[in-house]
Amino acid sequence: xxxxxxxxxxxxxxxxxxxxxxxxxxxxxxxxxxxxxxxxxxxxxxxxxxxxxxxxxxxxxxxxxxxxxxxxxxxxxxxxxxxxxxxxxxxxxxxxxxxxxxxxxxxxxxxxxxxxxxxxxxxxxxxxxxxxxxxxxxxxxxxxxxxxxxxxxxxxxxxxxxxxxxxxxxxxxxxxxxxxxxxxxxxxxxxxxxxxxxxxxxxxxxxxxxxxxxxxxxxxxxxxxxxxxxxxxxxxxxxxxxxxxxxxxxxxxxxxxxxxxxxxxxxxxxxxxxxxxxxxxxxxxxxxxxxxxxxxxxxxxxxxxxxxxxxxxxxxxxxxxxxxxxxxxxxxxxxxxxxx
Amino acid sequence: xxxxxxxxxxxxxxxxxxxxxxxxxxxxxxxxxxxxxxxxxxxxxxxxxxxxxxxxxxxxxxxxxxxxxxxxxxxxxxxxxxxxxxxxxxxxxxxxxxxxxxxxxxxxxxxxxxxxxxxxxxxxxxxxxxxxxxxxxxxxxxxxxxxxxxxxxxxxxxxxxxxxxxxxxxxxxxxxxxxxxxxxxxxxxxxxxxxxxxxxxxxxxxxxxxxxxxxxxxxxxxxxxxxxxxxxxxxxxxxxxxxxxxxxxxxxxxxxxxxxxxxxxxxxxxxxxxxxxxxxxxxxxx
Numbered sequence: 001x002x003x004x005x006x007x008x009x010x011x012x013x014x015x016x017x018x019x020x021x022x023x024x025x026x027x028x029x030x031x032x033x034x035x036x037x038x039x040x041x042x043x044x045x046x047x048x049x050x051x052x053x054x055x056x057x058x059x060x061x062x063x064x065x066x067x068x069x070x071x072x073x074x075x076x077x078x079x080x081x082x083x084x085x086x087x088x089x090x091x092x093x094x095x096x097x098x099x100x101x102x103x104x105x106x107x108x109x110x111x112x113x114x115x116x117x118x119x120x121x122x123x124x125x126x127x128x129x130x131x132x133x134x135x136x137x138x139x140x141x142x143x144x145x146x147x148x149x150x151x152x153x154x155x156x157x158x159x160x161x162x163x164x165x166x167x168x169x170x171x172x173x174x175x176x177x178x179x180x181x182x183x184x185x186x187x188x189x190x191x192x193x194x195x196x197x198x199x200x201x202x203x204x205x206x207x208x209x210x211x212x213x214x215x216x217x218x219x220x221x222x223x224x225x226x227x228x229x230x231x232x233x234x235x236x237x238x239x240x241x242x243x244x245x246x247x248x249x250x251x252x253x254x255x256x257x258x259x260x261x262x263x264x265x266x267x268x269x270x271x272x273x274x275x276x277x278x279x280x281x282x283x284x285x286x287x288x289x290x291x292x293x294x295x296x297x298x299x300x301x302x303x304x305x306x307x308x309x310x311x312x313x314x315x316x317x318x319x320x321x322x323x324x325x326x327x328x329x330x331x332x333x334x335x336x337x338x339x340x
Numbered sequence: 341x342x343x344x345x346x347x348x349x350x351x352x353x354x355x356x357x358x359x360x361x362x363x364x365x366x367x368x369x370x371x372x373x374x375x376x377x378x379x380x381x382x383x384x385x386x387x388x389x390x391x392x393x394x395x396x397x398x399x400x401x402x403x404x405x406x407x408x409x410x411x412x413x414x415x416x417x418x419x420x421x422x423x424x425x426x427x428x429x430x431x432x433x434x435x436x437x438x439x440x441x442x443x444x445x446x447x448x449x450x451x452x453x454x455x456x457x458x459x460x461x462x463x464x465x466x467x468x469x470x471x472x473x474x475x476x477x478x479x480x481x482x483x484x485x486x487x488x489x490x491x492x493x494x495x496x497x498x499x500x501x502x503x504x505x506x507x508x509x510x511x512x513x514x515x516x517x518x519x520x521x522x523x524x525x526x527x528x529x530x531x532x533x534x535x536x537x538x539x540x541x542x543x544x545x546x547x548x549x550x551x552x553x554x555x556x557x558x559x560x561x562x563x564x565x566x567x568x569x570x571x572x573x574x575x576x577x578x579x580x581x582x583x584x585x586x587x588x589x590x591x592x593x594x595x596x597x598x599x600x601x602x603x604x605x606x607x608x609x610x611x612x613x614x615x616x617x618x619x620x621x622x623x624x625x626x
């Protein structure tokens with residue numbers, strides 16, 4: 001048995017020896033279309049390995065510690081300034097890459113990576129409200145669905161416990177700017193949230209089933225998740241609050257200590273191709289920010305009201321940002337009041 | 341759960357539990373015994389049964405039953421990432437539990453087949469330390485140390501996971517082996533030495549065959565523990581080193597389909613079979 005162990009350990013050591021043309025992608029679990037990877041491998045001859053993470057914080061902690069062996073990471077927009085600030089990302093200049101012309105204009109000069117010197121769009125989505133229209137047939141494009149709920153929905157509301165998203169929705173509802181330090185606005189926000197909470201059923205994740213079974217009738221939710229709810233129950237609709245809703249985007253970045261830089265750059269260029277971007281969306285069911293990908297998208301996504309933001313509401317979309325520490329402190333205090 | 345398992349292990353390995361106490365007293369006659377027992381069983385097993393039931397769901401829901409189907413098992417089996425993670429998990433568990441059991445056997449011999457020496461209790465505590473320290477503490481500590489080594493050597497293989505898993509496999513293997521050694525009759529070994537057997541001959545022909553059930557039990561227990569561990573693996577793994585538990589953890593953030601239930605059910609039953617074997621072996625009278 002001892003002998004076997006030695007042999008096996010020796011094998012393990014050999015397996016790590018560098019092979020030509022590899023790429024190690026570190027991405028959210030269940031987020032990468034296997035067909036996309038197969039296509040990339042066939043076109044380039046590069047062997048891809050995917051490893052999963054389950055939160056921005058885990059990914060950041062592991063990469064910061066070093067020695068991880070990853071080449072590519074896909075962080076959320078609010079974390080990218082941290083990644084860049086810590087010197088963890090390589091300035092690969094995607095804006096000078098061949099396929100960059102496909103990136104939709106609105107996704108070029110983004111606040112977290114102006115001019116796209118580091119990152120390439122992967123997928124984006126929104127946080128808005130979900131309503132079962134069987135129980136409420138009024139206007140659903142408003143945050144009052146959960147902040148000042150109509151009589152019919154009281155006691156059947158769930159709000160996802162995401163501080164950044166919920167606080168931003170409430171601040172926008174009161175006419176403030178995301179990351180505002182204005183005490184008057186924040187006081188109103190806290191009072192509104194605390195009062196509204198009386199009329200909610202809960203603050204939980206993972207409610208797809210409860211909405212589908214009509215145990216919950218309304219709440220704050222993500223667009224892709226609401227899309228999947230509607231596929232199970234056609235009464236479910238997604239609303240974009242006109243007072244302001246939340247936008248988010250995950251982007252593909254190359255790590256500063258990547259071992260396979262050329263392969264990683266090739267991948268960044270690859271995902272900006274419309275056909276490939278459509279493959280990303282087809283799997284995870286979010287929009288991708290690449291012009292010309294629509295013809296390759298699955299039919300049910302092209303027109304899905306959860307994916308396509310109505311033109312008149314587009315301006316109401318806001319990105320959550322990493323606020324200044326003293327502002328973050330105020331938010332955390334209101335949030336704690338809400339959790340009591 | 342960890343502590344419960346180890347006490348059970350010690351008890352069952354040490355001596356068969358007496359069915360009745362000294363004065364004919366039996367726990368079973370206490371009022372409410374049946375109720376508490378039933379309640380405990382329901383709390384323990386109802387959620388797991390629901391998980392198992394929905395792994396056979398035809399639809400992709402975890403709450404709405406749409407008919408019987410094996411499609412999620414087929415999907416999981418056909419999923420390349422699941423296959424690779426499963427093979428990696430088994431490979432890791434096999435190597436870590438083998439090395440861990442060898443080390444644990446030596447440690448158990450050193451702490452039971454020697455004269456009392458100072459620091460014995462200390463050594464006992466040190467060996468069992470991984471059982472007491474919260475997993476997340478070990479994980480963060482290993483992340484820091486291994487990351488430094490990985491950066492310094494540029495070496496990124498499974499060896500780090502093997503070392504980490506072996507470390508916590510040792511106490512799990514150690515407990516049943518030590519329990520076995522403590523209940524074994526010393527006079528057999530003394531007799532062998534009296535008959536001019538060398539130390540090595542005594543060990544090979546008397547001690548080892550007698551402690552074998554303990555070793556196998558220890559190895560199976562540590563195998564299952566290695567297969568289950570998620571926090572340490574998540575922090576230590578490098579590129580391309582997802583195990584089944586870390587793969588499943590990654591799935592949870594997005595939509596959970598019964599595929600995860602199907603994988604869990606397979607792990608559950610493989611684990612149950614190993615634990616059942618473990619009890620058979622430890623209860624067999626040597």
